Each structure stands twice: as structure tokens, then as C-alpha cells.
Amino acid sequence: MSLDTPLSALSRVGPKFSKKLEKLGLKTVSDLLFFFPTRYEDLSHITKIDEITSGADYVIQGIIIRSNTHRSFKKHMAITEIVVEDDSGAIKAIWFNQPYIGKALAEGAMVNLAGKVAEDQHGMYISNPLYELIGAPMRNTTHTGRIIPIYRETKGITSKAIRYFLSSILEWAKEIPEYIPKEILTKNNIPPLNEALRAIHYPKTLEEATHANQRFIFEHLFLVSLAREQRKKENYNSGAPLTIHLEEIKQFISSLPFTLTEAQKKAAWTMLKNMSETTPMQRLLNGDVGSGKTVVSAILALNTFLNKRQVVIMAPTEILARQHLDTFMRLFQAYPVAIGLIAGKKYHYAFEGLSSETKKPILLKGVRSGKVNIVIGTHALLEKEVVLANPALAVIDEQHRFGVEQRALLTGHRPTFSPHVLSMTATPIPRTLALTVFGDMDISILDEMPKGRKKITTKIVSPENRMQAYEFVRSQVKKGFQAFVICPRIELSESKNPNPYTLTPKKLTWWEVKTVKDEHEKLQNLIFPDLKVGMLHGKMKSEEKEAIMKAFSTKALDILVSTSVVEVGVDIPNATVMLIESAERFGLAQLHQFRGRIGRSEHQSYCLLFTTSIVHLEERRLKAMTTTHSGFELAEMDLRLRGPGEFLGEEQSGWSDIVMSTLKNPTLLNIAENEAKNFLINHTVNEIPTLQEKLTTFTSKLHLA
Numbered sequence: 001m002s003l004d005t006p007l008s009a010l011s012r013v014g015p016k017f018s019k020k021l022e023k024l025g026l027k028t029v030s031d032l033l034f035f036f037p038t039r040y041e042d043l044s045h046i047t048k049i050d051e052i053t054s055g056a057d058y059v060i061q062g063i064i065i066r067s068n069t070h071r072s073f074k075k076h077m078a079i080t081e082i083v084v085e086d087d088s089g090a091i092k093a094i095w096f097n098q099p100y101i102g103k104a105l106a107e108g109a110m111v112n113l114a115g116k117v118a119e120d121q122h123g124m125y126i127s128n129p130l131y132e133l134i135g136a137p138m139r140n141t142t143h144t145g146r147i148i149p150i151y152r153e154t155k156g157i158t159s160k161a162i163r164y165f166l167s168s169i170l171e172w173a174k175e176i177p178e179y180i181p182k183e184i185l186t187k188n189n190i191p192p193l194n195e196a197l198r199a200i201h202y203p204k205t206l207e208e209a210t211h212a213n214q215r216f217i218f219e220h221l222f223l224v225s226l227a228r229e230q231r232k233k234e235n236y237n238s239g240a241p242l243t244i245h246l247e248e249i250k251q252f253i254s255s256l257p258f259t260l261t262e263a264q265k266k267a268a269w270t271m272l273k274n275m276s277e278t279t280p281m282q283r284l285l286n287g288d289v290g291s292g293k294t295v296v297s298a299i300l301a302l303n304t305f306l307n308k309r310q311v312v313i314m315a316p317t318e319i320l321a322r323q324h325l326d327t328f329m330r331l332f333q334a335y336p337v338a339i340g341l342i343a344g345k346k347y348h349y350a351f352e353g354l355s356s357e358t359k360k361p362i363l364l365k366g367v368r369s370g371k372v373n374i375v376i377g378t379h380a381l382l383e384k385e386v387v388l389a390n391p392a393l394a395v396i397d398e399q400h401r402f403g404v405e406q407r408a409l410l411t412g413h414r415p416t417f418s419p420h421v422l423s424m425t426a427t428p429i430p431r432t433l434a435l436t437v438f439g440d441m442d443i444s445i446l447d448e449m450p451k452g453r454k455k456i457t458t459k460i461v462s463p464e465n466r467m468q469a470y471e472f473v474r475s476q477v478k479k480g481f482q483a484f485v486i487c488p489r490i491e492l493s494e495s496k497n498p499n500p501y502t503l504t505p506k507k508l509t510w511w512e513v514k515t516v517k518d519e520h521e522k523l524q525n526l527i528f529p530d531l532k533v534g535m536l537h538g539k540m541k542s543e544e545k546e547a548i549m550k551a552f553s554t555k556a557l558d559i560l561v562s563t564s565v566v567e568v569g570v571d572i573p574n575a576t577v578m579l580i581e582s583a584e585r586f587g588l589a590q591l592h593q594f595r596g597r598i599g600r601s602e603h604q605s606y607c608l609l610f611t612t613s614i615v616h617l618e619e620r621r622l623k624a625m626t627t628t629h630s631g632f633e634l635a636e637m638d639l640r641l642r643g644p645g646e647f648l649g650e651e652q653s654g655w656s657d658i659v660m661s662t663l664k665n666p667t668l669l670n671i672a673e674n675e676a677k678n679f680l681i682n683h684t685v686n687e688i689p690t691l692q693e694k695l696t697t698f699t700s701k702l703h704l705a
């Protein structure tokens with residue numbers, strides 16, 4: 001048996017459970033060892049039943065004096081009720097829909113229950129507590145599992161089962177060799193791997209668990225930093241160093257219809273310098289909506305063009321790619337820059353401010369020969385037939401919209417060199433998060449908005465003021481402006497119909513959420529029959545979408561009802577109202593993105609937030625939208641309140657802990673960075689084969705491998 005032994009081979013697991021464990025991503029002994037608890041229950045403080053009060057969490061211990069499982073009258077749901085008694089009193093505990101619990105908890109048995117105590121007209125009770133059968137009353141010192149780890153669970157695999165499986169393999173933790181150099185661990189008081197693995201699953205105290213957790217957070221940050229520093233070291237000669245054409249760039253900047261912000265100047269200058277070096281640039285330009293990232297990328301593009309090299313720009317949607325074409329055409333009107341657009345099945349060629357549709361082979365030939373200087377497109381750029389002659393700069397707009405492979409395809413090594421890479425994101429990512437997750441890139445932040453931008457007035461609208469809000473929209477349209485209406489869904493889907501017997505009555509369900517189709521119909525027919533209302537959503541064909549966007553941008557439509565597809569980059573300066581339905585369903589970062597679609601002209605703009613139900617009117621997050629205008633502040637708040645899921649997406653949710661801890665303890669990141677840099681001064685990673693191996697698996701999971 002080894003660390004790679006499949007879990008199915010363990011006698012305690014077997015084929016039945018191993019299938020289920022696979023749903024948690026656990027296949028081998030090693031997977032299970034590195035499957036960490038999401039939290040711990042401290043069962044070491046047992047409270048006497050007569051001392052508990054409703055509303056708080058407790059652990060109690062006693063004998064089951066009654067146990068009964070029955071079906072509820074109306075809904076045929078299994079309800080298990082037990083009464084537990086200790087020497088001070090008795091209390092009821094209830095579980096819903098888990099009939100097997102009734103079987104496990106027989107009268108006369110001794111149990112620990114841990115959970116929240118509630119109260120109804122019959123008195124206090126504990127609802128759905130964690131339970132553990134114990135043979136005899138616990139004495140203070142001997143029993144294991146005083147601190148109980150709780151794991152991510154799946155159907156048929158409880159935390160309890162995971163603890164059971166783990167107890168049989170924890171011995172193996174001793175077999176895993178340490179991969180972080182000992183000196184680094186000792187110096188920073190970080191526990192070695194074997195000890196940390198034991199302590200994270202079987203902590204004697206919560207402090208021990210926390211300490212073990214620190215080890216893995218440090219490890220993550222150390223590996224991220226190591227990956228970045230090593231890449232720089234390894235790629236030290238593989239880039240395309242570009243000459244900085246300072247005079248031309250100055251001239252270009254002074255030809256702009258506005259003055260660059262200090263943040264823009266600094267970012268552009270830093271990157272021009274990066275690109276003049278032999279190490280390929282890998283930089284994330286993190287700037288709020290409207291902070292002017294495009295023009296920064298244009299400065300780099302111009303310098304690349306002046307070096308007679310190509311630029312490739314990838315955007316997540318056709319709308320956005322098309323918009324970039326327009327912007328670059330405008331910016332480079334006075335330059336002999338040839339621009340190509342490859343978006344979906346559309347091929348455009350633009351030169352000196354004029355653009356026309358062209359045939360695919362013609363455009364691809366121009367790209368291949370190097371005649372097309374800037375190639376803009378969607379992921380269609382990634383097709384094999386798109387071959388660039390001599391790209392030296394790859395720009396990825398809204399980079400979080402692309403997968404790791406897609407980004408790697410665009411930016412990967414060419415036969416002779418790798419291009420400089422500029423990733424841009426308009427989801428302001430808090431710095432700690434960015435460094436933790438995108439830590440293998442350097443980061444520039446545009447934290448300053450162009451001067452003269454008006455603050456967007458943001459209001460939460462209560463249901464009784466809905467008609468008034470519509471009248472306001474009408475008045476804005478009458479003044480010649482336009483409005484967006486955002487809904488969370490396209491239409492109601494039957495398949496999403498939740499089981500009506502589920503026990504979460506307070507959670508709002510789909511039928512209360514506004515949909516684009518219904519709202520469009522309602523607004524066009526009932527509210528604004530005299531105005532032109534359009535509709536946009538992700539299921540429409542790209543020609544349809546384009547036609548709608550065109551109609552909206554040429555004012556053939558007054559109001560556009562849309563899903564979050566307008567979130568990214570759409571530029572309609574004439575729109576002054578952003579009305580968001582079921583606003584509580586969106587993250588702050590996303591709401592801020594929507595809001596960024598307006599306020600793009602000198603006119604005052606308004607963001608109106610509607611909620612699905614009045615319970616959401618008081619939400620702290622929504623209130624923050626009305627008072628805070630900085631995307632970075634909102635993002636930071638979102639991160640603290642909801643965790644990093646919104647920024648990372650589902651598949652990265654396992655990093656939650658690491659990110660949140662780094663947030664609380666930012667010095668750990670500095671320590672890890674310094675240790676990684678120091679290590680690489682005198683060593684290489686492959687001196688320690690286990691470290692090399694770890695780093696390889698680690699980076700393959702990293703955002704930008």
C-alpha cells in the first residue's frame with residue numbers, strides 16, 4: 001500500500017463508498033489525507049441542559065429517554081424526535097428527513113448532541129444537531145475527538161464517515177516526505193508536514209488545528225511565489241525585448257482627447273519597461289470599470305507596432321471584441337496600423353479609420369504574413385488556423401472569463417520566444433486575493449478614476465415606489481437618454497423546479513425572480529407601450545445580439561432588458577439609468593460592474609436596485625452599493641462577507657480558506673514571497689525532487705499555469 005493506493009482498496013471504504021468519495025474528488029489515500037476539514041466543532045465544553053438558553057450553540061450529553069420517528073401528516077417527511085436527559089434536565093432534539101438517525105439513536109443510549117437551540121410554544125429544542133453515540137459518559141481526559149473536524153460532505157458521505165476512513169490511513173501521513181526546506185519551516189515556526197497532517201485531522205486543541213492550517217496556507221503562498229519567481233528565472237531570455245519609442249508614445253498620448261491619470265501613466269510606463277526586457281512580461285492590470293485600461297493597452301500596442309511586431313487581443317464576447325476594434329481604429333486613425341477582427345464567424349479588416357468585412361482566408365493570410373498588425377478577437381483566435389507571424393504582445397481582456405487552457409493557448413511559447421502578456425480585469429480584485437490566486441503574475445492597479453466623472457446616484461427602491469421609478473425612467477428617456485434593466489434569469493425553467501417539500505421555506509425560489517422575457521413583455525406592453533424596449537440574453541444568436549446592441553447604441557431602442565451579458569465592457573455613453581431586478585442575487589462586484597455600464601458621459605446617471613422581496617431591502621451589501629463607489633472597496637467587502645467564490649468561481653472554492661486566512665494575516669504572504677525569492681538565489685527547485693513534484697502539480701491547478 002502507498003499514497004497512490006486507490007481508496008476502493010481500503011477495507012473500510014470498499015467500492016461502494018469509493019464511488020461516493022470520488023464525487024468529492026477523492027480517489028487515492030493521498031487525496032483523502034489532503035482533504036482538509038472546513039471547520040471544527042469544539043465538543044469539549046459540555047453544558048448542563050438546565051443552563052442552555054434559546055438561540056445559541058451548545059454541546060450537551062445525556063441518555064436518550066425517548067426516540068420516535070414518524071412521517072409528517074401532510075408532506076410525508078420523516079421526522080425523528082428524541083428526548084435527551086442529563087442530571088439537570090431534559091431537552092428534545094429533532095431531525096427532518098433523515099429516518100436512519102432514528103434507527104441509530106435508540107432509547108437508553110448515551111449521546112452527545114451539538115447544535116443550535118431554538119424555542120417554540122412547546123419549549124426549547126435542538127434542531128438537526130450533530131450527534132455522536134458514546135459508550136459511556138466521557139471523562140475529561142481520555143476520549144478522542146474532543147475537537148471534531150467537519151468536512152465537505154456529499155450524499156451518502158458524512159463527516160463522520162470521512163473521519164472513520166481517515167482514522168485508518170492517518171498512519172500514512174508519516175510516510176510523506178517534507179517538501180519545504182527545513183530551515184524555512186523552523187525559522188518561521190511552521191510545523192512540518194507529517195505533524196501538520198495529523199494535527200489538521202486530529203487536533204488536540206483548536207490552537208493546534210489553527211497552527212496546522214497555517215502550515216498549508218504558508219505552503220500555498222510559498223508555492224505561488226516560487227512558481228512566479230522560478231518562471232522569471234527560467235524565462236530570463238525567452239522574451240521579445242522591445243525598444244521603447246518614447247517620442248512617438250509621448251506624441252500619441254498628447255493626441256488623446258483627455259489627460260491620462262497618474263495611475264494610467266505609471267502602469268503604462270512600468271509595462272513598457274517590462275517589455276523592453278528579455279524576460280517576458282506577465283502582468284495583470286487590475287482596474288475598476290471605466291478606469292481606462294483600454295488606452296493603456298493601446299499604448300503598449302503602439303510601441304509593439306513601432307517595433308514591427310504583432311499584437312493579439314482576446315476579449316470574452318463578440319460585442320466586446322467589436323468594441324475594441326472600434327476603439328483601436330479611432331485611436332490609431334493617424335497611424336498606418338492594420339487591424340483584423342476575428343469574432344465568431346465574422347472577419348473584419350480595418351485600416352486608417354475605415355473597416356470592412358472580409359473573407360476568412362484573406363484575413364488569415366494577412367495575419368500569417370504579419371501584414372495585419374493588431375489582431376482582435378474572441379476565443380475564435382485560438383483556432384489552429386489563426387497563426388501570427390511575430391506576435392510580441394498578447395492582451396487578454398476580462399481574463400477571468402477565460403479558462404487556463406485558453407489563456408495558455410494564446411500566450412504560450414512560440415518556437416523562438418514567448419510574447420509579453422497583459423491580462424486585464426475589470427473585476428477589481430482585492431490585492432491579497434490577486435496575489436494569492438494570480439500570484440504568478442505581476443500586478444498593476446488602476447486605482448484612480450479619470451477626472452470629472454460624476455458619481456452615479458444609487459438607490460434601493462422599495463416595492464411601493466416601483467411605479468415612481470418607472471416614471472423616472474420615462475422622464476430620462478424623454479430627455480433623450482436610455483436605460484438598462486437587468487434581470488437574473490432569461491426565463492423560468494421547469495427543470496430548476498425545486499422540490500416543494502424541501503425544508504427551506506425562507507429561501508426565495510425561482511418563481512419570484514424576475515426574468516428577461518417576462519420583464520420585457522411587461523415593460524413593453526404595460527409600462528412603456530410608447531417606448532421601444534429591446535431584449536438581450538445569452539441564448540440569442542450572435543447576429544441577433546449584435547443587431548440588438550446596434551439598435552441600442554444607435555438609439556433605435558430606449559430601454560434594454562438584459563441578463564448579465566451586458567456586464568462586461570459594453571459602452572453606451574447615452575445610457576443614464578441602470579435598473580437591476582433581484583439585486584440581492586448578484587455579488588457586489590457584479591453589481592458594480594453593471595453600474596459601470598452607465599455614467600459614461602457628462603450627464604448624471606442613476607442606478608436603481610430592486611429586490612426580490614422586502615426582506616432584502618435592509619441588506620448590508622446592497623446598502624454598501626449606495627454609499628461606496630470604489631470597486632476595490634466593494635470587492636474587499638464582498639470578499640469578507642461572501643468569501644472568494646465570486647472571484648474564483650466554483651472550481652476554485654477549495655481555496656477559500658487560504659484566501660480568507662491571507663486576508664486576516666497578510667504578513668504571511670510577505671514572508672512566503674521573501675522565502676521563495678531567497679531560496680532561488682542559491683538553489684533551484686529541482687535540487688529537491690519532492691518540491692519539484694509538488695510545484696508541478698500545484699501550478700497545473702493554478703489560475704495561470
Ligand code: ADP
Pocket residue numbers: 258259260261264287288289290291292293294295426450451
Ligand atoms: P475600462 O477600464 O473599464 O476598460 P475603458 O478603457 O473602456 O475602461 O475606458 C472608459 C472610458 O474612459 C473610455 O471612453 C475612455 O476613452 C475614457 N478614458 C480613458 N482614460 C481616460 C482619462 N484619463 N480621462 C478621461 N477619459 C478617459
Ligand code: MG
Pocket residue numbers: 293294397426569
Ligand atoms: Mg474594458
